[in-house]
Amino acid sequence: MELWxxxxxxxxxxxxxxxxxxxxxxxxxxxxxxxxxxxxxxxxLVLDGIVQTTVKDEFIYHEMITHVALNTHPAPREVLIIGxxxxxxxxxxxxxPRVERATMVEIDERVIAASREYxxxxxVAFDHPKANVVIDDGIKYxxxxxxxxxxxxxxxxxxxxxxxxxxxxxFYRNTFEALKEDGLFVAQTESPLFDGELVRxxxxxxxxxxxxxxxxITVIPTYPGGLWTFTMGSKRYDPCGIAFEDxxxxxxxxxxxxxxxxxFVLPRFVEELLEAR
Amino acid sequence: MELWxxxxxxxxxxxxxxxxxxxxxxxxxxxxxxxxxxxxxxxxLVLDGIVQTTVKDEFIYHEMITHVALNTHPAPREVLIIGxxxxxxxxxxxxxPRVERATMVEIDERVIAASREYxxxxxVAFDHPKANVVIDDGIKYxxxxxxxxxxxxxxxxxxxxxxxxxxxxxFYRNTFEALKEDGLFVAQTESPLFDGELVRxxxxxxxxxxxxxxxxITVIPTYPGGLWTFTMGSKRYDPCGIAFEDxxxxxxxxxxxxxxxxxFVLPRFVEELLEAR
Numbered sequence: 001m002e003l004w005x006x007x008x009x010x011x012x013x014x015x016x017x018x019x020x021x022x023x024x025x026x027x028x029x030x031x032x033x034x035x036x037x038x039x040x041x042x043x044x045l046v047l048d049g050i051v052q053t054t055v056k057d058e059f060i061y062h063e064m065i066t067h068v069a070l071n072t073h074p075a076p077r078e079v080l081i082i083g084x085x086x087x088x089x090x091x092x093x094x095x096x097p098r099v100e101r102a103t104m105v106e107i108d109e110r111v112i113a114a115s116r117e118y119x120x121x122x123x124v125a126f127d128h129p130k131a132n133v134v135i136d137d138g139i140k141y142x143x144x145x146x147x148x149x150x151x152x153x154x155x156x157x158x159x160x161x162x163x164x165x166x167x168x169x170x171f172y173r174n175t176f177e178a179l180k181e182d183g184l185f186v187a188q189t190e191s192p193l194f195d196g197e198l199v200r201x202x203x204x205x206x207x208x209x210x211x212x213x214x215x216x217i218t219v220i221p222t223y224p225g226g227l228w229t230f231t232m233g234s235k236r237y238d239p240c241g242i243a244f245e246d247x248x249x250x251x252x253x254x255x256x257x258x259x260x261x262x263x264f265v266l267p268r269f270v271e272e273l274l275e276a277r
Numbered sequence: 278m279e280l281w282x283x284x285x286x287x288x289x290x291x292x293x294x295x296x297x298x299x300x301x302x303x304x305x306x307x308x309x310x311x312x313x314x315x316x317x318x319x320x321x322l323v324l325d326g327i328v329q330t331t332v333k334d335e336f337i338y339h340e341m342i343t344h345v346a347l348n349t350h351p352a353p354r355e356v357l358i359i360g361x362x363x364x365x366x367x368x369x370x371x372x373x374p375r376v377e378r379a380t381m382v383e384i385d386e387r388v389i390a391a392s393r394e395y396x397x398x399x400x401v402a403f404d405h406p407k408a409n410v411v412i413d414d415g416i417k418y419x420x421x422x423x424x425x426x427x428x429x430x431x432x433x434x435x436x437x438x439x440x441x442x443x444x445x446x447x448f449y450r451n452t453f454e455a456l457k458e459d460g461l462f463v464a465q466t467e468s469p470l471f472d473g474e475l476v477r478x479x480x481x482x483x484x485x486x487x488x489x490x491x492x493x494i495t496v497i498p499t500y501p502g503g504l505w506t507f508t509m510g511s512k513r514y515d516p517c518g519i520a521f522e523d524x525x526x527x528x529x530x531x532x533x534x535x536x537x538x539x540x541f542v543l544p545r546f547v548e549e550l551l552e553a554r
């Protein structure tokens with residue numbers, strides 16, 4: 001028997017992987033949670049039928065959502081991660097020598113439990129001395145913070161279901177308030193090929209709230225179309241004007257200072273998308 | 278009834294698109310040829326079950342295989358395209374103000390015929406005054422050329438079947454001979470995530486034959502993993518040291534001088550792949 005997992009990436013597009021084993025499956029209070037072992041991408045976390053991360057390619061997403069932001073801030077001591085229950089972003093955040101505390105707010109503790117058990121490469125930092133794991137609704141949590149964080153990382157699922165609110169202007173305004181006076185945030189913000197209007201709208205919202213707004217791109221192999229955007233809103237520091245000599249070095253597999261700079265070079269159609277009204 | 282096309286990208290990975298209509302299907306002397314209309318990517322050319330190009334995203338591949346090479350050469354007058362029967366690369370080549378003649382050598386004239394009929398966005402340049410379309414085996418054609426071209430573009434299918442020879446060291450040596458004394462070539466050279474060993478071997482072969490060897494990357498949404506490599510071998514000019522002020526401007530949707538430069542910034546794991554022995 002052959003077992004295949006299929007994700008309906010859009011109503012018109014499917015991605016399928018041959019499955020070696022289904023390691024875990026449960027219905028949590030928030031979502032359908034599965035960890036499967038695939039031949040092409042190794043172990044894979046799947047929420048509501050959508051691939052979140054895989055052992056083979058997770059380093060790209062997690063390094064690119066983390067280090068671009070942390071290295072834009074000269075002293076990212078207090079970091080907040082919203083979502084990111086698999087632990088991959090937390091692992092990257094605590095790696096940074098200047099981070100003192102990384103608070104991760106995940107709504108679904110079952111994601112953390114499944115990652116602890118089946119994704120040791122990702123969940124390795126849950127018990128790190130710098131880590132502070134909170135089970136709570138990220139939207140409410142951020143609304144209750146004032147002037148508290150240097151960097152906030154929104155490591156969310158797609159804008160359907162509980163994560164919808166993480167893509168709205170009022171959430172970005174609360175994020176602004178939760179940041180210190182020179183703080184910045186970054187969020188994964190979907191595909192410019194398949195969700196161009198959403199990418200444009202988010203960028204426009206962030207630009208209306210933060211003095212510095214920047215979009216950068218990378219490749220996420222298991223996301224539809226591969227080409228993926230991240231949006232950064234910053235109160236002071238510009239990710240495109242960094243003196244990399246001052247940045248402490250640490251081990252990465254994808255990110256380098258040159259990759260950081262290159263990620264902000266947008267293809268012409270993405271530039272035009274952001275300029276459209 | 279729902280009609281879906283599925284490509285087996287690897288034995289373990291599939292990509293599926295919902296199909297609005299099958300526009301064309303034939304068995305040519307070389308391959309199974311189809312043009313289908315899909316909801317996600319528009320019209321799509323499929324050879325032996327593998328997606329070659331789609332109307333929605335073809336600009337990325339065709340601009341990135343063409344303009345990086347053409348703008349690296351200060352006077353790309355005589356250009357040779359091997360393969361590229363859909364016409365997308367030819368369309369980009371004739372667009373360049375300094376190109377005088379673009380010779381395209383395609384082994385399968387049926388691909389050209391199907392593109393003429395069903396892919397007008399791509400096949401628009403077959404009758405362009407600069408275009409010279411030759412039906413022949415590209416490997417033999419290149420073996421018969423000496424000191425003839427400024428730029429050679431290897432726009433091939435994957436290294437299976439007739440295209441296998443286009444990924445071998447003896448073909449790169451013949452390409453060297455076919456180029457003028459300051460010529461250069463570029464080829465699409467597969468995925469660093471799924472074909473790392475092939476990427477490494479090709480780069481090593483090219484480096485052993487050409488004074489300048491460079492790898493660059495981009496995202497090809499419909500290719501497995503999205504992240505894709507192109508390898509350039511050059512007798513004189515370095516694609517990383519260009520004075521872009523001298524380059525004539527023309528319309529593109531993906532490529533810009535900044536995108537050109539950024540494409541050569543390699544993720545750390547790709548850098549390490551190229552350095553491995």
